[in-house]
Amino acid sequence: MIAPVDWFIGIRYIYARRGNHFSGFISLTAIVATALGVTVLLTILSIMNGFEGEVRDRILGLAAHLEVDSAARGDWQTMLKTIGAQPGVVAAAPYVSRDVLIAERGAVRAVEVRGIDAAREIGVTQLEAHLKAGSLADLDKTPFGVVIGRELADSLGVSVGSRLTLITPQPSVTPAGLVPRLKRFVVTGIFEFGLQEYDAGLVLINLSDAQRLFRSPDAIDGVRIKLLDGGQASAMKQHLAAVLGRDAQGDTIRDWTDTHRNLFRALHIEKTVMFVILALAIGIAAFNVVSILVVAVTDKRSDIAMLGSLGLERRDIMWVFLVQGGVTGAIGVVAGVVCGALLSANIDVIVAAVEQLFGFKVLSPDVYYISNIPSELRGGDFIVTTVLAALLSLAAPLYPAWLAATTNLSEGLRHD
Numbered sequence: 001m002i003a004p005v006d007w008f009i010g011i012r013y014i015y016a017r018r019g020n021h022f023s024g025f026i027s028l029t030a031i032v033a034t035a036l037g038v039t040v041l042l043t044i045l046s047i048m049n050g051f052e053g054e055v056r057d058r059i060l061g062l063a064a065h066l067e068v069d070s071a072a073r074g075d076w077q078t079m080l081k082t083i084g085a086q087p088g089v090v091a092a093a094p095y096v097s098r099d100v101l102i103a104e105r106g107a108v109r110a111v112e113v114r115g116i117d118a119a120r121e122i123g124v125t126q127l128e129a130h131l132k133a134g135s136l137a138d139l140d141k142t143p144f145g146v147v148i149g150r151e152l153a154d155s156l157g158v159s160v161g162s163r164l165t166l167i168t169p170q171p172s173v174t175p176a177g178l179v180p181r182l183k184r185f186v187v188t189g190i191f192e193f194g195l196q197e198y199d200a201g202l203v204l205i206n207l208s209d210a211q212r213l214f215r216s217p218d219a220i221d222g223v224r225i226k227l228l229d230g231g232q233a234s235a236m237k238q239h240l241a242a243v244l245g246r247d248a249q250g251d252t253i254r255d256w257t258d259t260h261r262n263l264f265r266a267l268h269i270e271k272t273v274m275f276v277i278l279a280l281a282i283g284i285a286a287f288n289v290v291s292i293l294v295v296a297v298t299d300k301r302s303d304i305a306m307l308g309s310l311g312l313e314r315r316d317i318m319w320v321f322l323v324q325g326g327v328t329g330a331i332g333v334v335a336g337v338v339c340g341a342l343l344s345a346n347i348d349v350i351v352a353a354v355e356q357l358f359g360f361k362v363l364s365p366d367v368y369y370i371s372n373i374p375s376e377l378r379g380g381d382f383i384v385t386t387v388l389a390a391l392l393s394l395a396a397p398l399y400p401a402w403l404a405a406t407t408n409l410s411e412g413l414r415h416d
Contacts (some may be wrong), residue, residue, distance in 0.1 A: 027324075031291050031332040033285035038336025038389050039343060045381045046344035048271045050374030055267070058194050059260055061126040062202070063222035064093075065233045067259070067291075068240065070251040076139040076220045079244070086243060088228050088236060091123030092190060094220040096210040103157045103201060111152065113166065113203045115210020124226040127191060127204075133219040134160040134189030144209050146189035149199035153190050162187045166203075183213055233257065280387060285332070286392040293325050293400030318405035322397050329393020337386055347375045 070079065076094060084092045094114035101108055118139045121127055128136050132150055139145045146164060158164060168181045185205065192199055211217050227236055233255035241253055257264060343350070351362055351373050363372065 001301065008095065016245065027328050028288070029294075030285070030289045030328045033288045034282065034329055034393060035336035036280035036338060036391065037278075037285045038333055038385060039249065039279060041275070041385050042340030042382065043335065043343045043347065043375075043385060044094025044274060044278055045271070046340075046377050046387070047347065047373060047374045048267075049272060049378055050382070052264075052267050052271070053376050055195075055263070059257060059263075060230060061130060061193050062195075062198050063256050063259060065227040065230045066125050066225040066240070066255050068225065068244075069254075069396035071220040072219070077225070080223055083223055083225060083240065085163040086236075086240065088232060090228055092119065092223050092225045092228045093117055093120035093124045094205060094207060094219050094222070094254050095224055096216070096219075098168070098210075098214055100169065100203075102152075103165045103167060103364065104158055104162070105155050107321075109152065109200075110360040111203050113205060113210065115205050115207040116211075117207045118215070119398070121224075124224050130191045130193050130309065132190050134187070134194050134226040136189060139204070139206055140198065142186055144185045145206065147189035147191060147204040148187060149202055150190050151196065151199040153187070153200070155200070155251045158187055160187055160190060170215065180285070181399070189205065222270060230256065230338055243254050255379035282389050282392055288331075289325055289329060289393070289396040293321055293397050296401065297321065297400050297404045310385065313403040317347040318401040321401040321404045324398025326394055329396060330390070331384075333389045333393055335384060337382065340385075344375050344377050347373055 065266045068079075068083065070076070080092055080094060083089060095118055098113050100111060102111050103109075116139075118136050127147075131147075133146065136147065139147055146166075148158075148164075154161065156164070164185050164187060166183050166185055168183070170181055205213070207220075211219060225236075225240075227233060232258070235254050237253050325410065355361055
C-alpha cells in the first residue's frame with residue numbers, strides 16, 4: 001500500500017537524510033524528552049501508590065475493617081454472634097478502650113489502653129505476626145499482663161518481664177480525699193507495626209483485666225470486625241446498621257477509612273499535587289516539540305516552497321508537519337509507557353543494586369519505618385498519563401504546521 005505523500009514526507013522528516021543529521025537530531029530530542037517525562041511520571045505515581053498501600057496494610061494490621069461502638073452490658077455476646085453471622089464477616093472481637101497515663105522510672109506517657117480478647121483478636125488483626133518479643137498467649141495466662149509497642153518500650157526503658165504502672169482517669173475515694181487509681185502490670189509482649197500511632201501510643205491488656213480496671217464488669221465499648229474484603233467496609237457498615245436495627249440505637253459504626261480519613265486524604269492530595277507537577281514535565285517536553293518543529297519549518301522553508309510549486313496544497317503541507325510532530329510524540333509516549341512500566345515493576349531491584357554499588361541505604365531503617373521503596377502499578381494511572389501525554393503530543397505540532405502552511409512560497413524559492 002502506498003502512503004499519501006504528506007504522510008510519506010512527514011515520516012521521512014523524522015529521521016536524518018544522508019549528510020544532514022539535523023532532522024534526526026531534533027526528532028530524537030523530542031522523543032527522548034517526551035519519553036523521559038512519561039517515564040518519570042509513571043514511576044513516581046507507582047511509588048506513591050506503593051507507599052499508600054504499605055501504610056494501608058500496616059494500619060489494617062492492627063485496625064479493624066469496621067468498629068461498632070456500644071456501651072453494651074451483659075448481652076454483648078448476642079450482638080457479637082449476630083455480627084459474626086453476617087456474610088462477608090471473617091471475625092469479630094470485643095474491646096474496651098480508655099486513655100490513661102503509663103509511668104515507669106520517672107517517665108510518664110499518655111496512651112490508649114485497649115482491653116482485648118486475645119483468642120478473638122487474632123482473627124481480627126495481625127497482632128501476633130508483629131510481635132517482636134513475648135507471646136500473645138501470655139496475655140491470658142499472666143494476671144494483669146500488658147503488650148506494648150516497641151517505641152513506647154524503648155522510651156520507658158522496659159522489656160518483657162518488666163513492670164509498668166497504669167494511672168486511670170477514675171480516682172478512688174478515700175478518707176483522705178480523691179487519689180489516683182494505680183495498677184501495676186507486667187510486660188508480656190512487645191509489638192512493632194511501623195506506625196507511631198500504634199508503636200508509641202497503644203497498650204493492650206486482657207479484656208477481663210480492663211473491665212476490672214475501669215470498674216465496668218461484663219461491659220464492652222464495642223466490637224471490632226474483620227471482613228473478607230476490606231474494600232467493602234463502607235457497604236457493610238450500612239448493612240450492619242440495618243441488621244442491628246433498634247439494638248444499634250446510640251451505637252456508632254465506622255470503617256477503617258473513617259478512622260484514618262485525614263491520613264488518606266493527605267496522601268491523595270499529595271499524589272494529586274505530584275501528578276500536576278510532574279505532568280508539567282510532559283508539558284515542557286511538548287513545548288520542546290513546538291520549538292523544535294518551528295526551527296524545522298524555518299530550516300525547510302525552501303523544501304516547503306518547492307513542494308508548493310510542485311502542486312502540493314497548503315493543507316497537505318500542514319499535514320506533513322502534523323505527521324512529523326504526531327508520530328514523534330507517539331513514539332515518545334509509547335517508549336515512556338514501556339520504560340515507566342519496566343522501571344516501576346523493578347524499582348526495588350534497581351534501588352537494591354544502587355545501594356549495593358555505592359554502599360548506602362536510601363531509606364535507613366534506623367530513621368524510616370518503611371525502609372524499602374514499594375511500587376504498585378495501577379491501570380488508571382497509566383491510562384490518564386498516556387491520554388494526557390498523547391493529547392499534548394498531538395497539540396504541540398499545530399502551530400508549527402500552521403506556520404509551514406502559511407509560508408510565502410516566493411520567499412522560500414528566492415535563494416534557490
